[in-house]
Every structure is written in C-alpha cells, then in structure tokens.
C-alpha cells in the first residue's frame with residue numbers, strides 16, 4: 001500500500017475545527033446508561049459515540065459485553081443525539097450485526113490485529129464498505145503487523161481507513177497500562193502521513209489523571225484525534241473503571257488541550273528555526289563521528305581479546321559504564337530511560353564490531 005492524499009478524505013469531509021473525538025463508555029451496560037452518557041456528550045466536540053458491545057477480556061468470568069442487544073441502543077443514540085456511532089468488531093458475525101445496525105465506525109481491537117486470520121476474516125466481511133474502519137495497534141510493538149492489517153482492509157476495497165494508537169503490552173510494570181512507544185506511531189506517520197491516526201489515551205494510561213498529558217503529547221505529535229472512554233459514573237463502570245472520565249471532564253480536557261499547527265509562515269520564526277536546525281545538523285555529524293571513533297577503539301579491544309582468547313562480553317565493566325553514564329546524563333538533563341536505551345544500543349554495536357574480529 002502507498003500513501004495517498006485520499007486516505008484523509010473521510011476525515012477532511014468532517015470539516016472539524018478541532019481534533020476528531022470519539023467518546024463514550026468502555027462498555028454498553030444498560031440502555032439507560034448508554035443514552036444518559038450520549039445525551040451528556042451531545043453538544044460537545046464528540047463526533048462519534050463509542051461503546052463496547054463485545055468485550056475481549058483477559059480472563060474469563062469478567063463482564064463480556066451485552067452483545068447484539070446493545071446495537072439497538074446505539075441506534076437510539078444516533079436517532080436522539082445525531083452523533084455517529086462506533087464499536088469494536090472481532091469477527092465476521094460482529095461485522096454483520098454492526099452493519100445491520102448501521103454502526104458508522106468500526107474498529108479492530110489490539111488483540112485482533114495480532115492475528116492475520118482474524119483481520120482477514122473481518123476484511124472479507126467488510127469488503128467494499130464505505131463505513132470508517134480503524135485498526136488499533138497490535139498488543140506487541142510490531143509495525144509490520146499493524147500495517148499488514150491496514151493493507152488487508154485496503155485490499156478488500158475499504159477506503160475510509162485509519163489507525164488507533166492504544167499503546168503496547170510489556171512484561172515490566174510501567175506507569176502506563178500500555179506503554180506508548182511513541183517512536184512506532186511516529187514511524188507509521190512518516191510512512192503514511194495521510195493515514196488518519198487517533199490516540200487512545202484511556203488504554204495507554206489506564207488512569208484517568210494521566211489522560212490529559214498523553215492527549216497533549218499526541219496532539220504535539222500531529223495526531224488527528226482522540227478516543228477517550230467516558231462514563232457518568234466512572235468508579236462504578238462495569239469495565240475499565242480506573243480509566244474512564246465523566247463527560248464534563250472530557251469537555252474540560254478538550255478545552256485545555258493546546259492544538260498545534262504543523263508550521264508557521266512568519267519569516268522571523270523560520271529564520272530562527274533554520275538557524276537552530278543548522279546547529280543540530282552540525283551536532284548530529286559530531287555524534288556520528290564520535291561513535292565511529294568509539295567503534296575503532298572497540299575494534300582494538302576486539303583484536304586484543306582475540307589474541308588472548310577472552311570473551312567479548314564484560315558485564316562488570318559494562319555495568320560500571322552504564323551506572324556512570326546515567327549519572328553523567330542526569331547532569332546534562334538526559335533521562336535515565338534515554339541513557340539506558342542509547343548506551344545499550346552502543347554496547348550492542350560494539351559487541352557486533354568485536355564479534356566480527358574475534359570470529360575471523
């Protein structure tokens with residue numbers, strides 16, 4: 001698949017003067033709950049009312065959604081509020097029911113995107129639809145799998161496509177429910193700059209008090225919209241209670257978010273920017289030059305080790321370097337996370353260099 005301007009048509013046609021907002025409860029619980037939330041969201045920035053009808057749960061025995069019954073409630077939402085509707089589909093039967101009930105936007109969840117079989121089944125069931133279809137990132141940070149799902153849908157002649165960035169599962173506990181790995185979303189945007197990309201801060205954070213911050217980062221990174229789980233009584237929601245916000249909090253979040261433009265035509269701004277970018281170019285070249293020099297030294301160590309038959313990996317020395325560099329980094333305003341990532345990459349490159357020499 002190639003990037004093309006037309007990928008944005010469905011979004012441009014909405015002619016919004018703010019980011020696209022998809023909001024509503026994690027799960028449709030009762031007809032009253034769905035309609036109460038929908039009416040509270042009616043005159044806000046929300047264009048699409050979302051509600052989970054079928055809920056993929058990690059463990060059995062949890063609330064798994066009300067099923068097809070909830071689709072009737074979504075129809076009432078559309079009739080009574082004028083908002084369009086959105087839900088997750090995870091198989092061909094869901095697609096059939098969602099289309100029969102005229103759901104306007106369907107998304108494929110992270111646990112489905114990981115399975116090309118499921119994605120293909122959904123693509124076949126949706127073939128030729130003019131509904132909007134969004135693909136959440138797979139639970140594992142695999143850009144090819146994410147794009148592969150989009151390609152399957154495009155091949156099934158589905159034109160109104162987009163992606164939802166909901167973060168990635170990790171073994172280690174972090175402050176996020178699903179770590180954002182912004183780099184992946186940035187890479188996706190550089191490959192497909194016209195493919196609409198929506199951020200899902202609810203699933204990234206898992207906590208309502210972090211939603212604003214992640215939403216702002218997303219807008220700073222040119223995301224086109226936000227999907228935010230919203231419930232009038234979040235604490236008592238039947239699923240994902242910790243990450244839902246009330247409709248009034250959502251309105252406040254949208255008010256407080258700063259919307260950035262892609263660029264500014266003013267000459268002074270562009271002169272100053274170009275000046276600073278020239279400095280960055282010089283420094284980037286210096287970094288590469290220094291890294292090259294470091295690898296020449298590593299090659300020397302490799303030759304020495306080869307002569308004495310000593311192993312490449314020297315964990316004690318390596319841990320000393322890491323510890324020192326984290327401290328050094330702090331003094332220069334560099335985060336521990338960045339220093340560890342960068343030096344681990346440098347270490348690996350040094351090992352690769354030495355491996356080439358020692359294996360000769």
Ligand SMILES: O=C(O)C(=O)C[C@]1(C(=O)O)C=C[C@@H](O)C=C1
Pocket residue numbers: 298301312313314315317318321346347350351354
């Ligand atoms: O000090 C060494 O023995 C090296 O090989 C250098 C180096 C490094 O690049 O800093 C590389 C591999 C070792 O695990 C430790 C450190």
